[in-house]
Amino acid sequence: MEKTHETRLTTRLAPSPTGALHLGNARTFLLNWAMARRLGWRVVLRIEDLDGPRVKSDAAEGIVRTLRWLGIDWDEGPIVQSADLSPYREALSVLAGKGLVYPSELTRAEIEAAASAPQVLSVGERVSEEAGGASGGEVRFPPELRPMDAGTKRAFVDVGTNWRVMVPSEPEGRVEFEDLVAGRQSRVPAASIGDFVVWTKRAQPSYQLAVVVDDARQGVTHVVRGDDLLDSAARQLILYRMLGLKNEPVYAHLPLVVGEDGRRLAKRHGDTRVDSYRALGVPAEAVVGLIARWSGVGVGGERVEMKASELVYAFDLMKLPRTAAVCSAEDHQWLLSRAKNNRG
Numbered sequence: 001m002e003k004t005h006e007t008r009l010t011t012r013l014a015p016s017p018t019g020a021l022h023l024g025n026a027r028t029f030l031l032n033w034a035m036a037r038r039l040g041w042r043v044v045l046r047i048e049d050l051d052g053p054r055v056k057s058d059a060a061e062g063i064v065r066t067l068r069w070l071g072i073d074w075d076e077g078p079i080v081q082s083a084d085l086s087p088y089r090e091a092l093s094v095l096a097g098k099g100l101v102y103p104s105e106l107t108r109a110e111i112e113a114a115a116s117a118p119q120v121l122s123v124g125e126r127v128s129e130e131a132g133g134a135s136g137g138e139v140r141f142p143p144e145l146r147p148m149d150a151g152t153k154r155a156f157v158d159v160g161t162n163w164r165v166m167v168p169s170e171p172e173g174r175v176e177f178e179d180l181v182a183g184r185q186s187r188v189p190a191a192s193i194g195d196f197v198v199w200t201k202r203a204q205p206s207y208q209l210a211v212v213v214d215d216a217r218q219g220v221t222h223v224v225r226g227d228d229l230l231d232s233a234a235r236q237l238i239l240y241r242m243l244g245l246k247n248e249p250v251y252a253h254l255p256l257v258v259g260e261d262g263r264r265l266a267k268r269h270g271d272t273r274v275d276s277y278r279a280l281g282v283p284a285e286a287v288v289g290l291i292a293r294w295s296g297v298g299v300g301g302e303r304v305e306m307k308a309s310e311l312v313y314a315f316d317l318m319k320l321p322r323t324a325a326v327c328s329a330e331d332h333q334w335l336l337s338r339a340k341n342n343r344g
Contacts, residue, residue, distance in 0.1 A: 010042040011035070011222045012215065013067070013074060017049050017059035020273040021066050023327055024226070024257035024265040027291045030308065031254060032224035033072045034315045044218050045077030048211070050204050066274050070284050071308025079218070081210055088205035089156065091213045091243055092163065092198065096156040100242050101198060102147055104164045112139055141194035143169070156199075163199035167238065175234035180252035180317065182227060187234035196235060208232060212239045220249055227253035228264070252317065257294065258324045265327055272327060281339035284308070290335060294325035303334050 013029050015021065021029075036043045045067075047060045064078060095101040141164065150166060167173060169190045176186045189196070198209040205213070215223065223233075230253045240248050259269035274287060285305035292298060292306050296319035306314065 008042045009039070009221045010044060010219045011224055012044040012046050012218065012220050013072070014046045014048050014211070014225070015060075015063045015067075016051055016054075017047060017056060017063060018051055018054040019056060019059055020062055020275050022265060022272045023274065023287070023291070024272075026066070026070060026274050026287065027257055027294060027325065028224070028226050028254055029067060029072060030070060030288065030291050030311065031295060031315060031317075031320075034308070034311045035224060035252075035317060036222075037312045038315070041222065042076070042219075043074040044079065044220065045074040046214060046218070047078050047080045048207070049080060049082045050207070050210055052200075052202055052204070062275065066278075069278060070274070070288060076218075079214075081214065082204075085204065087213050087217060088199075088210055089158070091209060092156040092205070094243055095165065095198065096154050096163075098242070099151045099153040099166075101156075101163050101165050102150040102152070102154075103159070103161045104145075104147070104195075104197075105161050106145060111141060111145065114142070114145055140192065141196065143190075143195065146195065158199070158203050160201050160203065162197045162201050164195040165198045165239065165242070167193070167195050167235075173238075175237050177233060177237060177248075177251065179230070179233070180250065181255075181320065181322065182230055182253050185230070185233070187231065189234050189238060192231065193235065198239070208235050209239060212236050212243070212245070215249055216240070216243075216245045216247075221247065222252065223249045224252045224254065226256050228256060229253065254320070255322060255324045257327050260326060260328055262324075262326075269327065270332070272332070277335055277339075280336065282335050283338060283340070286335055286338035290331055294321075294327075296320050303331070305338065 011032055013032060015025065015029070033043060035041070049055050049060065092101065146166070167190045170188055173190045174186060174188050176184070179185055196208060197206045200206055233251050237248060257265045259265055265272055277287060283305065285307055288308050288311055289304050289306040292311055292314060293301060293303050295315060297311070297314045298304065
């Protein structure tokens, strides 16, 4: 499962083809890429297309096109997760052979019903099991709901049901790591998420398992992504250790881009897709320049156009604001003002 790579430090750009890139996605990829190119890291492009019905057939091609338009390049890829599921099945077989996972046919309604019983579950925090930890998915899965034979060593059989990992409780279940942006982290996944899904009834790995397997076999040493995935790092480190994988990655979770209402950038804030600005004649340098301004580059907060190659040496992770970047109406208007058909 774990491949031998050259000792060169490596990061990955890992878009999910569920739609076009918006300014928030673009910021994460640009900053990740700029860090890599400045520090001499190898860059892998990985298309994470295991998100079931949310994946759009033509989105991956559009994302690759947009990344190139922005000035981003890579050394390997694009690697498409769905092209070969055998490495994930191999990982499940390892976990099953150690007695660390078990099949679970409990429905969401049954888990939620258990969550309402205080003697079974005192924490009703809702989290997503298969989409990396964003809110709005399942409730915490407590150990009381494990089947009687949980912990039994077995063969992994993909029989159209979820498989869950037995998340250890404290003290061995406490995961500590140093994040390059968020600082020292101490998490107990057993208390916040419980036994999370590692293989889905769709006959595919969950997000949590897939990224661990891929990061290990692709030699990823540095994971740079949005801080909405900060909680996922602890779960992924648990899987690294259960699978016996070496060289756990260094994490850098970047603050997200939000609208003026403080909520994560989304359709409710209007059309902030990079391709939409491109179609209106906005140059890539304007998009890069705005992202640079959000990211601590420049003096006095002026909006100026900038090439991606210039961002490589202008961006400094130590100067990155530790709070969310706000995409304002003024930012939107400035981008439109840079459109070629508005320059007279």
